[in-house]
Amino acid sequence: MSTKNLLGISLLILATFGLLQVGFAQTPPKTMVVAITAEPDPTDLNPIRMITLYWMAETYADLVEWDQNGKTEPGLAQSWTVSPDGLTYTFTLKDGLKWSDGQPLTSDDVAFNFKIFTEQSTFFYYQWASIQVPDSNTVTGFALKPGAIETPDPKTVVFHLSAPSATFFIYAGGWPILPKHYYEGMDLSKNNPDVTTMVGSGAFIPHERVPGDKIVYVANPYYYGGKPFLDQVIFKVYRDPTGAEIGLQSGEANLMLNVPAQDVPALQANSNLVIGTEQPQLNTYIILNHHPKLIDGSDNPVSNLLVRKAIVLSLDLPSILNASFGTFYKDANQIQVPNMYYLGKAVWNSTIPMPEWPYDPTTAAQLLDQAGYPAGAGGRRFTLNLVIAGQPGASIIKMLQLIQSSLKTVGINLELVLMERSAGRQRIFRGAVPKDWNMALGGISSSPDPDVNAFYMVSTLADNGAAGGFNAGGYYNPLVNQLTVLGENTTDVDQRVAIYQRISGIAHEEVAVLELYYPVEIHAWNKMYQGFVLGLGNPPHDYWGIIKHQSLAKVNIVEVTTTTSTEAMPVGPDYTTISAVVIGLVAIVGVAAYMIGRRGKKAN
């Protein structure tokens, strides 16, 4: 190569390096970038489809809001009353409410809202509630007939129920109210709303969406809590937590949701970041198959109560969970989550031991012998499989592998079957009964009402065949079914709570499911962003309470001294290791070069 060429090339390289140094596109002032790792790309911003509700938490306010202590506070409704007979609910809206395009928010919108959700309820998230009542367009005791909703004046909405309902207030109050003038006439089952013209009542309204990449939300000047400090909130989708963490580190993102537990120490080492946690109403557990035989006719040991007891006794869950999640989890011992309330009273059953079961592998082995599964050659008794749908995080995999090895010590061989999401869900929830699996990893969002977990996890009231409740394992106890129905129809607080505590107790005694843990959500953000409110959102947006509109509206940016962030985080291998690796690689290449040379000379 001539010197001229060399010079040219070197200049080019230098220029490229120079360009690279041109700083990262700085975040414009008053913008916050939120890093999300969503397994499916948030498909659309269609309020009819369940998946999108998390994304709508910023956009739509509800009649009633819940604060981080589970106490109700005014949302769009300033006040509300219930008639003594429980059949009439009256909500009075705040003064001067406006949508983000300036149109007034009135009782007409509320009435329209219920209409659209019940009419296009085919897809709707809350359709489940109607299963319990014969009419198909009802929300526990509320049927949409003429006269059911009255709007005597723009600020008042009156609901007339046919029967007292334990859950109506929670649903009606927690319902995201959609704008009538925007959605009227739209068939949401066929079309998605146009993001660029969206109208909402929350603090930030989406205005731009790049599929698979980001959604841009713009501040709503008419937000009832006052105009937010930030101008823009951008949700950026990362494929995996590592990418999101790199983004957070480099300043590309300012808030990261759902940080995996094992990465927390590394993030904590960075003094520019703040870590916060939320306790959403989630219950992670293992679904147990209670049918005596599998679909191929083979025996299902898990259907035997002694075997189930043996399984739970052979697991030292507190240690396993601690090893997998650090401190970011809560031991689970019952089907209800710790922060589940009914009208302010907790449904938690404190008589159930914590941890739920002692660690006693000796008794476990005895129980297995008793159940008729003696240890054979090599200590093996039988094989079970556990199906997981979708890609769980590293911590969950670790936990499952630890469970696997614990079971091995009592002679149970556990196969972990990781399936991609849709085929996995098909196999777990919708495959023919009986199933072809012994156990499956399950998780349920328990909000907004204790009825959810009881109904889905341990009753057989949901349509298990087609719609498929979470009770895919077919646990059946007629008493539990009766209690569940009773719970739906009881309005007295103490009675109702007692019912659910009883259900939890029965589920515990019979090991209906294998309780694992209540997840703790970890979020991390740049310390310049302050004002987040953690733990918001009883129904219906219990995930990501931190990005509910009441929280985001309060976020502001404060100038703080930042330490140079190129230090810290993953230190990477030290210099000696790096040099060793590099030298090793160069050696390989060199030796290879030498080898090839030999061959050439001797070619015949």
Add this chain to the structure above:
Amino acid sequence: MGFGTYITKRLIVALGLLFVVTTLNFAIVHLAPGGPEAVLLSNPRLTVEARTAIIKSLGLDKPLYEQYIAYVRGMLTGDWGTSYFYLEPAFKVVAGRVPATLLLMVPSITLTILIGVALGILAARRPYSLLDRALSSVAFFFYAMPAFWLGFLLLTVFSLYLAVLPASGMTSVTGVGFNPIDYLRHLLLPMLTLTLVNVANFSLLVRSSLIEVLDQNYIMTARGKGLTERTIFYRHALRNGLLPTVTMIGLYVGFILAGAILTETVFSWPGLGLLTFDSIFRRDYPIVLALFFIFSAMVIVANLVTDIVYGLLDPRISYE
């Protein structure tokens, strides 16, 4: 038989191939045990009515042959169905992602060809010399390297440890307007990953093709005639040696497409590869079918083009 007939014949074969491919795609995809029901209706809280309604609205209750006819007709008229997941026309969704993948693929193919040929020439020029051996061993190195590992190594070195390049995506989140530098910074690592592996492969191919040509009798004749090595190489060997590699380029489109899937996954590059990955897992039939069609079409077209170019270049070919 003239050149025109040659092209026409090739064109007919290509179209036929396309048809067979699409039928095969349809068959395979519909044999999936998960089925589209598993995707949209995976929420266990949906009722029976809800499921039936969805199935109806998406035409999944019709018999298979009706679906097939509708599919073929749709493909021809540009109606590739509505994505189950995005609720938008599949064509629109796929078309929306094409620019991103092209942005990754086109520079990559170009660089692969340019650098691959250059390196191949350099190596073949003095076979088994130090330069050749060094280049070859580096080529082996990248040839055996799993693309996703390489991508991840680069990602961690440059994004994580050195923090000079962005970790993912195509543009900065808050970029305003069209900023070419920004695009370039995001493009660098994915393109590097994609190109390195293919350059290695391609250059080895060029090299071996050239070396083979150099063994031919007519080269020896040329040497006997007293021509300089340089002339022999550049005037005779090169032209004949490069011909077969033209054919290879068609095949390379296929390889680079495959590489793009893995690379886009590692770098979260919002292109067709990522869409493939996601849509397969989601059983989004219309998108999956559309994507297979596009990929096959790209490979078929690339082969067709190289056939034609080859036909033009090689005087030995008789157009049958």
Add this chain to the structure above:
Amino acid sequence: MSKNSTRRLQAASQAWRRYSRNRGALLALIFLIVLVLAAAFASVIFSGDPEAPDLSKDRRPPSIINPFGTDYLGRSQLTLIIFGARTSLIVAFAAGALLAVLGTITGLLAGYYGGKIDGFFMRMADVFLTIPALPLILLVVAVMGPSLLNVMLIIGLTGWPTMARIVRSDTLSLMKREFIEIEKVMGANSRRILFKHLLPNQLNSIFVYTSLSLPAVILTEAGLEFLGLAPLSISWGFMLNTSISYWITGAWWLSFFPGLAIFSTSLAFYFVSEGLKDALNPKLARRRESLVAQVVAEREK
């Protein structure tokens, strides 16, 4: 008969001499043999259960005791990699064998019978070549479920066209040779011609091409495991998959060593096959074997 076997022995030892002159191929072969032996006798060499967790050793960097470090369950990565070699090697060899068998049979039949059969097989090969392999593999494995068998099958099924083409064109050129004509005139039946003459003469190149395809097979299989489309047993690709989540914690060795294993094995197969190519095919036959020449010949048909 003994003359035949002595001749074969001679040819074999000549080939071996040629092969061992190539130091790189020799080294690679030794590496592979050691790997295969270690994998086969892994349970003897490493006592205890390789999968048993030991949380006290969570993610220790490489050291004297654990040359490859420990993973997130405290298990020695060296042990895991040796055990994981079983999966990779078995899949590689099985897929390679399937590919070879399919390709050889179709190539032989197509070349020998010609006509419609030839047309049919070659069109099928064309179709399989045109459908981009990776999306097809992704789809099929996602559809049929994550079992090693499926992985082996689908990799074998997507790799046969190239082999078929090569065998076919070799068959065609062999068919033109005199001894085939003689056999035909003598009334030998097809099976005899196919199996006694056509096939044995191509064994070398079939062998070479199968081994040439192995690096790609290893990489594809690792890719599938990496994407989560293979069973959750100990395998290199799966180790890579789980290691990504731990990058940010600084545990670089979790992904470095499995990646290195994949890479070295793939490279070793490559060197070995290159060596075989030169050893088994003296200079005269080299033109025939080159893939590039195959393609050119294809066009000239």
